[in-house]
Amino acid sequence: MAYELIASEIDKNKTRFIERLREAVEIPSVSAEAAYRNEVFRMTDWTQANMEKLGIKCRQIENGIEDRPDGSKLRLPPILFGHLGEDKSKKTLLVYGHLDVQPADIHDGWNTEPFKLIEIDGKLFGRGSSDDKGPVIAWLNAIETMQALNIEIPVNIKFVFEGMEESGSTGLDEILEQHKEEFLADVDWTCISDNYWLGKEKPCLTYGLRGLCYYAVEISAPKQDLHSGVYGGTIYEPMNDLVWILSRLTDLKGNILVDGINELVAPLTEDELKLYDQIEFDVEAYKQDVGVKTLTVDDKKKVLMNRWRYPTLSIHGIEGAFHGPGAKTVIPAKVVGKLSIRIVPNMEPEQTDALVVAFLNKLWKERGSPNKFRAIPFHSGRPWVADFNHPHYQAGARALEKVYGVKPDFTREGGSIPVTLTFQNLTGKSVMLLPIGACDDMAHSQNEKINVFNYIEGTKALAAYLLELAHI
Numbered sequence: 156m157a158y159e160l161i162a163s164e165i166d167k168n169k170t171r172f173i174e175r176l177r178e179a180v181e182i183p184s185v186s187a188e189a190a191y192r193n194e195v196f197r198m199t200d201w202t203q204a205n206m207e208k209l210g211i212k213c214r215q216i217e218n219g220i221e222d223r224p225d226g227s228k229l230r231l232p233p234i235l236f237g238h239l240g241e242d243k244s245k246k247t248l249l250v251y252g253h254l255d256v257q258p259a260d261i262h263d264g265w266n267t268e269p270f271k272l273i274e275i276d277g278k279l280f281g282r283g284s285s286d287d288k289g290p291v292i293a294w295l296n297a298i299e300t301m302q303a304l305n306i307e308i309p310v311n312i313k314f315v316f317e318g319m320e321e322s323g324s325t326g327l328d329e330i331l332e333q334h335k336e337e338f339l340a341d342v343d344w345t346c347i348s349d350n351y352w353l354g355k356e357k358p359c360l361t362y363g364l365r366g367l368c369y370y371a372v373e374i375s376a377p378k379q380d381l382h383s384g385v386y387g388g389t390i391y392e393p394m395n396d397l398v399w400i401l402s403r404l405t406d407l408k409g410n411i412l413v414d415g416i417n418e419l420v421a422p423l424t425e426d427e428l429k430l431y432d433q434i435e436f437d438v439e440a441y442k443q444d445v446g447v448k449t450l451t452v453d454d455k456k457k458v459l460m461n462r463w464r465y466p467t468l469s470i471h472g473i474e475g476a477f478h479g480p481g482a483k484t485v486i487p488a489k490v491v492g493k494l495s496i497r498i499v500p501n502m503e504p505e506q507t508d509a510l511v512v513a514f515l516n517k518l519w520k521e522r523g524s525p526n527k528f529r530a531i532p533f534h535s536g537r538p539w540v541a542d543f544n545h546p547h548y549q550a551g552a553r554a555l556e557k558v559y560g561v562k563p564d565f566t567r568e569g570g571s572i573p574v575t576l577t578f579q580n581l582t583g584k585s586v587m588l589l590p591i592g593a594c595d596d597m598a599h600s601q602n603e604k605i606n607v608f609n610y611i612e613g614t615k616a617l618a619a620y621l622l623e624l625a626h627i
């Protein structure tokens with residue numbers, strides 16, 4: 156009953172909610188560009204003002220100074236903490252979102268002004284409409300609606316909104332760590348709405364993300380680049396060594412050949428396999444989207460598992476190699492191959508690094524080249540996986556079914572959202588990703604949009620989820 160009232164009230168306020176999103180999109184809060192940094196502060200203040208109207212107690216946590224790559228210094232946007240309800244008899248939900256956006260310029264191929272919200276055919280175009288201003292504002296819309304109807308929100312809610320997510324969440328982990336015993340101490344669940352549905356029609360809950368280990372393979376010999384017509388045939392060429400090595404890391408189908416890596420992967424469980432049966436995913440459409448006729452695996456489950464629950468190794472580039480147009484006959488003196496492995500449970504970055512470096516060294520020995528060789532692990536991030544049978548996920552699934560009339564898919568994603576793992580570690584409690592946008596929202600790309608349907612039904616979904624939390 157409460158849900159039906161909320162849903163119809165949200166429908167009635169559709170225009171106003173779109174106007175609220177419009178205000179937010181018109182603040183160009185690009186975190187990566189110094190010229191826009193003040194706009195991130197403005198966006199933080201705007202959000203705080205909107206939260207305070209709902210009685211959410213807010214405070215801005217100073218985040219210090221950023222050292223820019225060009226040597227300049229820039230003040231970091233504060234982290235916005237919010238707190239609604241302090242009823243000791245209730246449990247506490249933590250909501251995370253981000254207020255900054257990716258850069259956008261109409262000359263990059265946008266069909267509309269990126270920092271205006273333009274509605275075309277039921278789609279709201281504008282930078283940040285889906286990533287992540289739409290979801291952040293949907294939370295506020297949901298709370299406002301419940302308050303307007305005098306429907307009790309059955310949990311206390313805490314908010315963490317940051318302004319540097321698109322620039323590596325600088326400073327966030329430290330601040331969260333500092334507030335672990337205070338602000339985060341009584342959190343019972345965390346919900347993040349900052350990813351997307353697997354498709355365009357069916358909602359999902361996301362319970363896993365892959366981590367990443369990045370490597371450089373450096374090979375050098377002569378003191379400078381050489382002419383192949385003059386020196387070719389007399390020296391051991393670093394590029395030949397590197398290409399030989401890189402070609403031995405995977406087989407044709409992308410299976411990783413590094414000794415011991417596949418043995419680290421958590422075995423597939425029966426429960427997990429069942430989830431894949433139900434997932435709605437069209438392999439043919441996927442092929443069309445990426446523009447290939449053949450995939451390394453053809454069956455739906457295998458395609459998804461390779462994207463989500465198995466490690467993959469990709470070669471990204473070669474620093475120092477000739478890469479321009481034309482036919483330069485150079486022998487590069489020093490080349491650095493860049494590769495990464497998307498890691499999954501139970502691969503630990505330290506273990507993975509050790510295996511990869513040992514394997515590269517083994518190959519190098521086999522190669523027998525007299526050149527200089529170094530295998531260097533760069534940065535890494537751990538994978539995240541949650542228990543999708545947890546009551547928190549069941550509550551999320553009930554909420555989505557109520558709104559959309561279908562049971563949601565349980566998905567993972569192949570990429571990373573590092574803060575997810577931070578919240579899981581700091582609170583020790585269930586973290587769930589509850590996306591509201593569709594797979595074609597073009598986050599980070601030109602012509603980002605959120606469908607009016609996704610924004611409005613998403614607002615309902617978050618309200619329905621708040622109601623369901625009463626039953627855990």
Ligand SMILES: [Zn+2]
Binds near residue numbers: 286287320
């Ligand atoms: Zn985002």
